[in-house]
Amino acid sequence: MNIDDFEAYCFDLDGTVYLGNEILPGAKETLDFLRMNDKKVLFITNSPTQTREGCQKRLEALGVDVTSDEILTGPFISALYFSENFPDALIYVVGEEAIKTEFNHFSLKMTDDPLEATHVLVGLDRSFTYDKLNLAMTAVRNGAKIIVTNPDPTCPVPGGVVSDTYAIARAIEVASGQPIFEVTGKPSAFYGERILKQLNVERDRCLIVGDRLETDILLGKFSKIRTCLVLSGVAKKEDVDQMKIYPDYIIKDLNSLFFKVKQPY
Structure with a gap:
């Protein structure tokens, strides 16, 4: 090449x-x-756990010069997706702080009440629990659509892999009896x-x-x-x-x- x-x-x-x-x-x-x-x-x-700014800092720490405009992440792409397709959505987030940070940049509305959610956005949540599964399931059974930041079942780490977003998304899908509506990531x-x-x-x-x-x-x-x-x-x-x-x-x-x-x- x-x-x-x-x-x-x-x-x-x-x-x-x-x-x-x-x-x-x-x-x-x-x-x-x-x-x-x-x-x-x-x-x-x-990656559903990093903002563009977080990725920028990580790359710079490794000696790579980059601006935030040269980075696309799972949370940023999901925020763009909602902004363009469902700007008035009430989103119940299963995920980490990076998602909420990017969504706040776009002034998207999030809710902690599964009964008022129009969508459930699922990203990797390393503190995912049985209670969180039930709350997300409740939102979907009440009519919310499942949106997933990325379809990765695992993520590479030194020495092997760890479970990723899709493992959590499929659990919510199975528990709710409703299919995943959209995957926004690659x-x-x-x-x-x-x-x-x-x-x-x-x-x-x-x-x-x-x-x-x-x-x-x-x-x-x-x-x-x-x-x-x-x-x-x-x-x-x-x-x-x-x-x-x-x-x-x-x-x-x-x-x-x-x-x-x-x-x-």
Whole structure:
């Protein structure tokens, strides 16, 4: 791959740029190289526990220069979704402070009363309890629609994975007997269109780089944006044929981004 093949490069974070508190091989060097060549960079994460400002601070602590406008997160995308589609919603949030922070920036209305909620927004909640499950279930049984920040069942961490948003969302779905209404995060078409709007580029001039076939690579497929799978996170090379989700490129880590031969897919 040649750097001038694309005008804009979009990077997932967990498993692509960093893992835990460690930056992954080649990440800083690749990002610096793109900046030196005046390429547009956008960080696209499904993380439901981080604001854009929080991601910015985390990246800067790892030596990566970035502005908040170069970051899209799960809570920010969900706030955009509600602002554009359900601006008058009363939202019962199952999730952490990042969601509420971003929703307050958009002046969206949240409620602690499940009986008055029009929607239940589900993100990762690391203090999720049986009582919270019952309250969310009550809201949905009373007519609220389930919106999910991201469809990730797990999240990569050093040494393995931890459970993520979709495990909680499916519990609420099963308990309530009502299907999930919408997922706003990757690989949704809503997320893909926001990427193009944020970067102001044509689809064929943009590349998505990520470590998950079912989110990062499918995002590209659904949005008609080319993709590169990086093997530094969740996915393994053998998963490609097993899941039948084919990226345009496959690389070991970001050290290889501009040296890997295009895959014959």
